[in-house]
Amino acid sequence: MSLASRRAAAxxxxxxxxxxxxxxxxxxxxxxxxxxxxxxxxxxAPAFTARHADGSDFVFDPGALERPALLIFxxxxxxxxxxxxxxxxxxxxxxLEQRGMNVHFLSADAPENxxxxxxxxxxxxxxxxxxxxxxxxxxxxxxxxRVSDNYYRQAKEYGVDLEKASGETHHALxxxxxxxxxxxxxxxxxxxxxxxxxRLSAEELRANIDTLLPPSQT
Numbered sequence: 082m083s084l085a086s087r088r089a090a091a092x093x094x095x096x097x098x099x100x101x102x103x104x105x106x107x108x109x110x111x112x113x114x115x116x117x118x119x120x121x122x123x124x125x126a127p128a129f130t131a132r133h134a135d136g137s138d139f140v141f142d143p144g145a146l147e148r149p150a151l152l153i154f155x156x157x158x159x160x161x162x163x164x165x166x167x168x169x170x171x172x173x174x175x176x177l178e179q180r181g182m183n184v185h186f187l188s189a190d191a192p193e194n195x196x197x198x199x200x201x202x203x204x205x206x207x208x209x210x211x212x213x214x215x216x217x218x219x220x221x222x223x224x225x226x227r228v229s230d231n232y233y234r235q236a237k238e239y240g241v242d243l244e245k246a247s248g249e250t251h252h253a254l255x256x257x258x259x260x261x262x263x264x265x266x267x268x269x270x271x272x273x274x275x276x277x278x279x280r281l282s283a284e285e286l287r288a289n290i291d292t293l294l295p296p297s298q299t
Contacts, residue, residue, distance in 0.1 A: 114275035127221035143266030158198025168202035191248035219255035
């Protein structure tokens, strides 16, 4: 290899290192929901590891997707807004799966709490629920934030013990969000809002998926 070729290879390696370093630097828990920096459409989806209800690992590798994936981040089954949102999506999710899309729901609940924590109309839904109690996925997507001490105390007074729900002591949650990732690992659509009461409706989700990934492409 010539000197010029070696320099070019070294430069490329350095650029890759800097890019990876920048990606790792943004994978952190924000001080608040408003301070978080969620990934946006057009960006590469990150890899992460979550857990199934039985505690086994679920590995998401955007470089080896066989079909598009939809990731729905929610806070936990203890959250009434999350339960209402999951229940609202009960008609569109089977439709998307029939069109060849993998749909995964990720929450901060511990694996053993995933199904039992769901309440109301969300109870018993046949979804692929994944535990992101360690916030690996939420951090990778820029959604993880730390709750205030006051919020943590108030939640506990209302019967919601975040440490018990997650099995972790980080006192952090994900911003509710939806990410559509194509089979090449690129984020095609994203929706997140630091106000956890504001969620993506089933109609909006279907409309965006139909626009970005017509049935012939899913």
